[in-house]
Amino acid sequence: MSINGMKVRPNNTTMMQPSNTEVKISVKNLDLFYGDKQALYSISLDIHKNEVTALIGPSGCGKSTFLRTLNRMNDLIDGVNINGSIMIDNQDIYKTNDVIKLRTKVGMVFQKANLFPMSIYDNVAYGPRMQGIKNKKQLNEIVENSLRGAAIWDEVQDRLKHSALGLSGGQQQRVCIARAIAMKPDVILMDEPTSALDPISTLKVEELIENMKKDYTIVIVTHNMQQAARVSDRTAFFLSGEVVEYDETNKIFSMPSDQRTEDYITGRFG
Amino acid sequence: MVSKLRKLKDNLYRGLLWGSAFLTVAVLIMIVGYLFFKGYRLINFEFIFGDYSPAGGGGIWPMIITTIYTIAISLIIATPIGICAAVFMQEYAKQGRLVNVIRFATESLTGIPSIIYGLFGAVFFVTTLKMGMSIIAASLTLTIIVLPVIIRTTEESLKTVPNSYREGSLALGTTKLQTLYKVILPSAMPGILTGIILSIGRIVGESAAIFLTAGTVAAMPSSIFSSARTLTVHSFLVTQESGDIELASAIGIVLIVIILALNLTAMFISKKLNKADY
Numbered sequence: 001m002s003i004n005g006m007k008v009r010p011n012n013t014t015m016m017q018p019s020n021t022e023v024k025i026s027v028k029n030l031d032l033f034y035g036d037k038q039a040l041y042s043i044s045l046d047i048h049k050n051e052v053t054a055l056i057g058p059s060g061c062g063k064s065t066f067l068r069t070l071n072r073m074n075d076l077i078d079g080v081n082i083n084g085s086i087m088i089d090n091q092d093i094y095k096t097n098d099v100i101k102l103r104t105k106v107g108m109v110f111q112k113a114n115l116f117p118m119s120i121y122d123n124v125a126y127g128p129r130m131q132g133i134k135n136k137k138q139l140n141e142i143v144e145n146s147l148r149g150a151a152i153w154d155e156v157q158d159r160l161k162h163s164a165l166g167l168s169g170g171q172q173q174r175v176c177i178a179r180a181i182a183m184k185p186d187v188i189l190m191d192e193p194t195s196a197l198d199p200i201s202t203l204k205v206e207e208l209i210e211n212m213k214k215d216y217t218i219v220i221v222t223h224n225m226q227q228a229a230r231v232s233d234r235t236a237f238f239l240s241g242e243v244v245e246y247d248e249t250n251k252i253f254s255m256p257s258d259q260r261t262e263d264y265i266t267g268r269f270g
Numbered sequence: 271m272v273s274k275l276r277k278l279k280d281n282l283y284r285g286l287l288w289g290s291a292f293l294t295v296a297v298l299i300m301i302v303g304y305l306f307f308k309g310y311r312l313i314n315f316e317f318i319f320g321d322y323s324p325a326g327g328g329g330i331w332p333m334i335i336t337t338i339y340t341i342a343i344s345l346i347i348a349t350p351i352g353i354c355a356a357v358f359m360q361e362y363a364k365q366g367r368l369v370n371v372i373r374f375a376t377e378s379l380t381g382i383p384s385i386i387y388g389l390f391g392a393v394f395f396v397t398t399l400k401m402g403m404s405i406i407a408a409s410l411t412l413t414i415i416v417l418p419v420i421i422r423t424t425e426e427s428l429k430t431v432p433n434s435y436r437e438g439s440l441a442l443g444t445t446k447l448q449t450l451y452k453v454i455l456p457s458a459m460p461g462i463l464t465g466i467i468l469s470i471g472r473i474v475g476e477s478a479a480i481f482l483t484a485g486t487v488a489a490m491p492s493s494i495f496s497s498a499r500t501l502t503v504h505s506f507l508v509t510q511e512s513g514d515i516e517l518a519s520a521i522g523i524v525l526i527v528i529i530l531a532l533n534l535t536a537m538f539i540s541k542k543l544n545k546a547d548y
Contacts, residue, residue, distance in 0.1 A: 073441060078364060104443035114434035116453055127442035130452070176438075183442055 024049040024187065024217045025070065030084035032065060032074070039065050041242045042084070047234075052209060052218045054228035054249065057238030058269065063221045066238065067189050070219065071106040072099050088187070104131065107180035111192040113172035120147075120167070120175060121160040127183045142182050149215075150178035151208050170201025177208065181216075188212070190220040194227065206231050225265055229253050237261045302526065309519030317520065322488045330521060332490040336405060336498040337528065340480065341473050343409035343494065344416060349466060351413075352420030353455075359421075360428040361450060373425075379418040387415050388479035396483055403485030403497040411483045412476060416469035423468065427461020428454065456543065463540045470532050474525060477502045501525050 025047035032040035040062045047053045055063040065074065072093065074080045085092050093102050104127070115123050124143045133139060143160070147153040152174040156167070164175055173193060180188055190209075194202040209218060209231050222228050228235050229249060236246040237258075245252060245261045256262045263269055320329025355372075363369045391411030401407040431454050439449040455462075477500075485497035486507060499507070505521040508514050 071441060073437065076437070076440065100443050100445060102443075103441055108441040110434060110437065110441075112434060114432070114438040116435060116438065117457060126439070126452070127444070130442065130444040130448050179438075179442065 021051060022049040023047070024088065025219075026087040026090075028085045028087075030066075030069065030082065030086065032062075032069060032083075033079075033081040034077070035079040039241050040069075041240075043243050045236055045243060045246045047217060047219060049217050050213055050215075051233040052213050052220060052231050054232035054235045055219065055221045055238060056223075056225060056228050056235060056264075058264070059223075061238040062241040063236075063238040064191055067191055067219060067221050070187070070189055071103050071108055073108065075099065104183050105185050106187040106189060107183055107185035109173070109176050109180055109188065109190045109193045112196050113169060113176050115164040115167075115172050115175055115179070117163065117165055119161045120156050120164045123164045123175060124178050124182050127179060131183075146178040146182040147175070149181045149212070150174045151204065151211070152178060168201070170197050170204060173197060173201070173205060174208065177205075177212075181212075185216065187217045187219065190218065192221050192223060195223060202227075225253075237264060239264070305519045305522045305526070308516055309521075309523050312516060312520035313523060318524065321490065324488065330501065330504065330524065332488065333499050333501045333504045333521075334524065334528070336484070336491055337474065337500045337502075337525075339405050339491065339494060339498075340409050340412060340484070340500055341470055341532070343406065344412040344473055345466060345469060347410070348413040348416045348420055348469065352417050352465070353424050353462060355417075356421045356424035356428060357450065357455075360425050361446075361454065376418040376421050379414075380422070384415060384476055385478040385482075387411055388482035390414075391479060391483040401495070403483065403487075405484055405491055405494040405496065405498050408480045408484035408500075409494070411479050412473050415476065415479065416472050419469050419472060420462075420465045423465030424458065424462050427458040427464070430461065431457045459543050460540050463536050467533050467536045470536075471529060474500075474502060474529055476500075477506050481506070501528075 023046045027046070028044050030040055030043040031038065043066060055067060057063050068074045069082065069086060070088075070093075074082075082094060086094060088102075088106065096102070116126065118126070121143055124146050125139050128139060128142050133142070144153065144157075147156060152171060155171060156175070159166075164172065167175065173196075177188075177193075194205050197205065206227065209220065212218060213233075220228075220232065232249045234247065235249045235252045237244045237252065237256075237260075239260060245256060245258045247257075252261065253265060256265065317329050318334070319331050322328045322330065322332055355376075359369050359372060388411065391407060391414075395401050395407035395410050396403055399407075401410075435453050435457060436449060439453045440446070444452075480500050481503050484500065484503075486499050486503060487497040488499045488504065491498040501521055501524060505518045505525070508521070509518045
């Protein structure tokens with residue numbers, strides 16, 4: 001199958017029966033304001049467990065803002081107001097005060113690798129240590145498993161005590177993923193995780209995402225539509241703070257129901 | 271033709287830049303050289319470790335100790351307060367009018383001549399709080415003098431810590447305090463140490479404010495509540511009283527060595543801390 005030269009994996013169509021899967025995150029009528037300016041308009045969508053959900057759309061359409069509502073990173077910005085509800089495992093995350101616990105359950109990988117100026121080991125062990133885990137053996141185990149989970153163990157196992165900032169961009173991003181995995185989250189949010197990476201590193205991260213979805217629910221923001229088509233099970237198309245269309249990825253890319261979606265994915269704007 | 275002119279301009283400019291840099295270094299070498307040639311004959315074991323004798327001869331050990339006392343006490347008080355104030359303004363406070371007022375106030379504090387601080391210290395610490403002319407009164411006055419320096423430099427270095435570190439840490443379910451201690455402050459440490467080094471310079475260089483708050487007793491202080499004389503004040507007084515430039519220069523050499531040693535220590539600590547990061 002091919003749309004405008006874009007390859008969509010044919011097995012996507014046969015492999016998935018997404019409608020049967022469990023809903024992990026349920027968003028209802030979500031409005032978000034930066035001061036007086038409204039950035040998100042009445043967003044409602046269900047994110048399914050053990051799937052990759054891609055958020056696409058032009059710059060400034062609110063996809064990153066939306067992603068950041070899912071682990072309440074927007075709380076850090078002054079003047080952000082939110083209406084509506086976000087339920088994760090049937091709990092409204094804006095009705096609990098325990099943001100700390102929410103963020104241990106919902107991990108995040110950022111656009112640019114943001115490892116701390118510490119060793120690779122200390123970076124991955126950072127989260128668990130902050131939760132109070134001090135046992136060396138336990139930490140070693142977590143670090144190894146997380147790095148294996150992020151498919152980078154083989155590349156860094158000899159230099160765990162070296163600065164993480166000496167790694168290449170792609171390796172750093174995978175260590176960031178390992179750092180997120182180390183918290184044993186249920187959900188991992190990724191904000192354009194490959195936008196600063198070269199094609200080979202991008203491929204590695206994409207393979208990783210594919211493998212990770214059996215253990216985690218993944219929400220990924222991407223500028224790259226081929227990437228959305230390659231890695232995701234469902235895709236939401238954002239435009240000017242609204243969700244124009246949300247459906248199974250192969251449906252969005254083969255027969256979008258909204259004209260604007262079609263214009264966007266065929267490259268007429270954005 | 272045009273290209274020749276451009277080249278000439280370029281070379282002229284380069285020469286100007288080079289000249290400015292050279293001038294700075296030359297002035298430093300001249301001052302240190304002058305001090306050294308004027309004063310080196312006086313420097314010996316007795317001079318550094320001996321007690322002061324008003325009749326002439328004698329050493330400067332009491333002043334060295336007094337100087338170290340004032341540096342240590344002022345920094346012990348000013349550093350934590352300064353860092354906390356900077357962290358509050360940069361990391362915790364909502365940016366707005368209140369923070370701007372505080373920032374304006376600290377900036378104004380740096381511009382006040384030190385004699386004013388000295389007068390304030392003499393009235394407030396010495397008289398009102400009944401500390402008398404003492405090392406502690408001088409140190410508290412110096413604390414106020416260096417506080418804005420530490421606040422400013424700490425704030426500047428906190429600004430250079432990338433926001434992505436804060437986000438990365440908080441996104442892992444850490445508290446703000448954990449993020450501050452484990453990620454933000456370690457990254458800002460080199461800048462904070464620069465502030466401390468600048469403060470040491472300011473403390474050692476101070477004479478008027480100390481003169482008015484610690485007095486001029488040229489004997490070994492029995493405690494931080496006794497009046498005493500720092501090296502800088504001593505240097506000022508011997509020049510003024512006897513015009514003994516040689517002695518003043520010798521004191522100057524000791525001062526420079528002390529500052530150099532403290533700066534190198536701070537740099538060493540900074541390097542060690544950076545190493546410890548990985």
